[in-house]
Amino acid sequence: MIPIQAAAVPGAPSLKTASNLERVLAEGQFAVTAELGPPRGCDAASVRRKTQILKGWVHAANVTDNQAAVVRMSSIATGLLMIQEGLEPIIQMTCRDRNRLAMQSDLLGAAAHGVHNLLCLSGDHQSKGDHPGAKNVHDIDSIQLVAMVRTMRDENRYQNGKDIPGGGPCIFIGAAENPFADPAAMRPYRLRKKALAGADFIQTQLVYDVPRFREFMKKTVDLGVHEKVAILAGVGPLKSPGMARHLRENVPGMSVPEAFDTRMQAAVKGIDADDKQARTRAWREEGKRICVELIQEIREIEGVAGVHVMAIEWEDAVPEIVRAAGLSPQTAAQPQQ
Amino acid sequence: MIVAETKPLEAVARMVQGYDRVLAVGCGTCVTVCFSGGRKEVATLAASLRMKRGIEGKPLQVDEAIVQRQCEWEYIDPLADQVRQYDAVLSLGCGVGVQALAQRFPGTRVLPALDTLFMGMPSEQGVWEERCQACGACILDKTGGICPVSRCAKQLFNGPCGGSRNGRCEVDAQVLCAWHLIWERAEALGMTDALMELEPPKDWSTSRDGGPRRMLRDDLRVPREEEGDE
Numbered sequence: 314m315i316p317i318q319a320a321a322v323p324g325a326p327s328l329k330t331a332s333n334l335e336r337v338l339a340e341g342q343f344a345v346t347a348e349l350g351p352p353r354g355c356d357a358a359s360v361r362r363k364t365q366i367l368k369g370w371v372h373a374a375n376v377t378d379n380q381a382a383v384v385r386m387s388s389i390a391t392g393l394l395m396i397q398e399g400l401e402p403i404i405q406m407t408c409r410d411r412n413r414l415a416m417q418s419d420l421l422g423a424a425a426h427g428v429h430n431l432l433c434l435s436g437d438h439q440s441k442g443d444h445p446g447a448k449n450v451h452d453i454d455s456i457q458l459v460a461m462v463r464t465m466r467d468e469n470r471y472q473n474g475k476d477i478p479g480g481g482p483c484i485f486i487g488a489a490e491n492p493f494a495d496p497a498a499m500r501p502y503r504l505r506k507k508a509l510a511g512a513d514f515i516q517t518q519l520v521y522d523v524p525r526f527r528e529f530m531k532k533t534v535d536l537g538v539h540e541k542v543a544i545l546a547g548v549g550p551l552k553s554p555g556m557a558r559h560l561r562e563n564v565p566g567m568s569v570p571e572a573f574d575t576r577m578q579a580a581v582k583g584i585d586a587d588d589k590q591a592r593t594r595a596w597r598e599e600g601k602r603i604c605v606e607l608i609q610e611i612r613e614i615e616g617v618a619g620v621h622v623m624a625i626e627w628e629d630a631v632p633e634i635v636r637a638a639g640l641s642p643q644t645a646a647q648p649q650q
Numbered sequence: 651m652i653v654a655e656t657k658p659l660e661a662v663a664r665m666v667q668g669y670d671r672v673l674a675v676g677c678g679t680c681v682t683v684c685f686s687g688g689r690k691e692v693a694t695l696a697a698s699l700r701m702k703r704g705i706e707g708k709p710l711q712v713d714e715a716i717v718q719r720q721c722e723w724e725y726i727d728p729l730a731d732q733v734r735q736y737d738a739v740l741s742l743g744c745g746v747g748v749q750a751l752a753q754r755f756p757g758t759r760v761l762p763a764l765d766t767l768f769m770g771m772p773s774e775q776g777v778w779e780e781r782c783q784a785c786g787a788c789i790l791d792k793t794g795g796i797c798p799v800s801r802c803a804k805q806l807f808n809g810p811c812g813g814s815r816n817g818r819c820e821v822d823a824q825v826l827c828a829w830h831l832i833w834e835r836a837e838a839l840g841m842t843d844a845l846m847e848l849e850p851p852k853d854w855s856t857s858r859d860g861g862p863r864r865m866l867r868d869d870l871r872v873p874r875e876e877e878g879d880e
Contacts, residue, residue: 374680408804427868437813438821449804453851460848472851491812496833502846503809510808510848518812565813565820568787 329466332429332485333401334373335513337619338543343612344619345640346403346516346545347371347631349384349395360391363628364398370632373401373430375516375621376431380409389423396427404428404486405438405462412452413461413472420462424482432487432516433458455488456510462486463511486511492529494566501532508542516621517547517558522568525609530616539616546611549623550600550630553593554578573603597627601634608638651681652744653778654764656691659698662740665761666699668711668755669737674699674715674763675729675751679745684778687742687764689716695742695763700879712740720747726754733758770774786856792844794835799852807849810832826841 328335337344347367349477359565367374374395392402404423406416420431435455439447453461453472461472465481488507492500504515518525526546531553533539551557554577561569580599581592608620620640656662662871666672674696681687696712703710715732717725724769729751733739737846738759739746742780745766783800789807790797799805810829813820817830836842854860 438803438813440803451805452854454804454806454808455811456848457851461851468791489812494810494812495814495817495827496810496830498837499809499829499833499842499845502842506808506846506848565815638771 315633328485329513330429330485332373334403334430335485336548337372338514342372342409343640344514344543344545345371345622345635346373346375346415346619347622347628348375348377348625349391349402350377350380350626351388351391353385355386357394360386360394364395364400366628367631368398368400369407370635371400371622372619373403375403375405375432378405378434378436379442380405380437382409382439382444382447383605384443385390386461389419389426389428392423392428393426401430402428403430403432405432405434406458407434408453408455408458409436409439409449409450412450416453416458416488417471420465420482420484421477424479424484429483430485430487431462432489433462433512434489459486459488459507459512469512478599485513487514488512489517490515492520492526492565493518493522493568497529500529501536501538504533504542504544505536512542514543514545514618516545519547519549519558519570519623520567520607520611521557521573522570523607525568527614528610530614534616539618543618544616545619545621546614546617547621547623548604548607548611549625550597550604550627550634551577552600552627553596556600559642574602590626597630601630604630604634605637608640614637651683651769652746652766653684653768653770653780654686654766656686656695656742657763657765659695659702662695662761662763663699663702666738666740667680667760669710671711671713671736672699672738672740672863673713673715673736674740674742675720675734675747676714677723677741677747678716678718679756681744681747681764682743682816684772687744687747690740691713692716695740720744721750723750723754726750730755779800785852785854786860787853789849792849793832794839794841796831796835798828798832801826801831807810807852809845 328339334344349363349367376388376391379385388404392404395402433455439445439449462484463486464470465477466484469477469481471477490500490504551573554574557574557577560567577596579601580595584591584595611617611620622631622634633642674692676687676689676692679749692714696714699710699712707774715729719725733755735796738761739751740761740763740877742763748762769782770778770780773779780800782797785799798807803819804811806829810827814827814830817827819825819827836845
């Protein structure tokens with residue numbers, strides 16, 4: 314059964330939405346989110362399968378929006394399948410593929426179907442994806458999208474200032490930040506800008522470089538931004554030494570210390586080079602161990618309200634990581650239906 | 651200036667395939683200074699076409715002309731008698747020039763020999779870069795004289811995306827990140843506070859999104875005779 318428009322949460326008048334993620338953060342719990350990549354076709358069963366893997370282990374899961382500018386099942390449609398399966402979606406929405414009309418109408422529709430969370434993104438450039446000849450939109454940018462959704466929710470007004478008949482969508486608003494991208498000095502201020510625009514939570518780019526992240530968080534805390542917005546640090550398990558190198562060299566704005574390559578290489582020491590399965594298994598185990606250690610380290614940093622576990626096309630890893638990191642699955646409640 | 655580049659010879663040759671006599675018309679302004687449609691480029695293209703067609707055994711007469719500006723009637727009107735003698739006109743002007751010739755000479759086929767790229771400038775010898783997209787509502791006062799509309803691949807108004815690395819754009823490492831430049835300039839000028847303000851969604855109606863644009867200056871207009879009768 315598909316739930317309809319979010320109502321006020323009984324007994325929790327301070328909450329803005331019916332979002333489970335909002336409730337968890339408001340209660341001061343350490344939030345855990347993960348990522349679910351929609352299929353490249355219309356295979357609903359794969360969405361249900363991935364949902365079942367994550368269900369019970371995370372408070373909500375992001376659904377990517379044509380991630381890496383590759384066409385996939387719509388994030389909202391995927392999110393509805395997740396709701397049917399009992400996992401709260403965080404719908405990602407990029408500014409690349411929609412103008413303000415499409416964004417607002419999609420949001421109204423998503424909210425009508427019981428979506429409570431949105432992550433506002435610029436979007437990877439289409440030149441990196443599977444339709445490089447596409448025209449991009451970028452009618453508004455990700456910070457303007459945050460402000461638009463906040464206006465829709467809190468003031469019941471469209472971006473054009475006109476009233477939304479019957480009230481706006483009750484959406485818990487997220488945004489992203491990359492603490493490692495340039496110009497480094499601007500990043501904490503840009504994060505503050507997102508908070509001021511109306512972001513309720515932030516999910517960061519993958520953190521491997523903890524010292525640099527700590528520095529970023531210190532500045533963020535000094536600015537008082539962590540009091541306005543809940544910051545979830547992005548983490549993800551490495552699959553191989555090659556992945557560490559790939560992230561460092563090919564993903565813009567990523568900082569991956571070379572120590573991780575070394576550790577991943579050491580993980581297959583003594584394993585026959587021809588035994589590919591055993592090597593893969595050893596790498597993945599080490600990747601998960603590193604991820605757990607990162608979570609434990611990051612958890613201690615002031616201003617971090619949770620983690621966002623990105624195990625791309627490796628959803629199976631999430632429950633193990635969450636359990637090993639001591640993030641009790643019992644706290645990972647299901648969405649309110 | 652308007653920056654354009656010459657189409658590949660094959661593409662131009664295909665356009666003039668069925669013709670025997672063609673007039674190649676260059677432009678003495680923007681495309682001359684970006685070395686794509688000036689006197690020299692007209693001569694080179696004309697010679698190449700003649701040679702190619704000669705080799706193919708289908709000789710093509712290509713004559714050459716140049717006007718100071720292909721985008722103004724007063725400069726192209728003197729070509730009126732000349733163009734009648736040709737099967738087609740090959741314009742080495744920008745897209746504005748091609749259309750001006752086509753509008754002025756409705757009985758003649760006008761073909762583009764250039765691809766018009768952007769409004770920009772030579773940033774160094776042999777390198778041209780885009781600087782303006784004519785959005786119709788300039789915000790350069792807010793961004794330290796660096797345009798995020800034309801120079802940011804995602805046209806962001808509130809700071810850089812997460813893909814800026816070493817001051818370069820994630821789309822093309824040859825391209826400087828506009829927001830990195832804006833931030834550095836703001837730091838140098840002590841104006842970073844201005845970048846903390848939320849820039850609201852842009853009104854794109856002044857841009858191409860509002861449809862083809864016109865500018866009217868009543869103080870400069872000369873009433874036409876037929877208008878006077880109305």
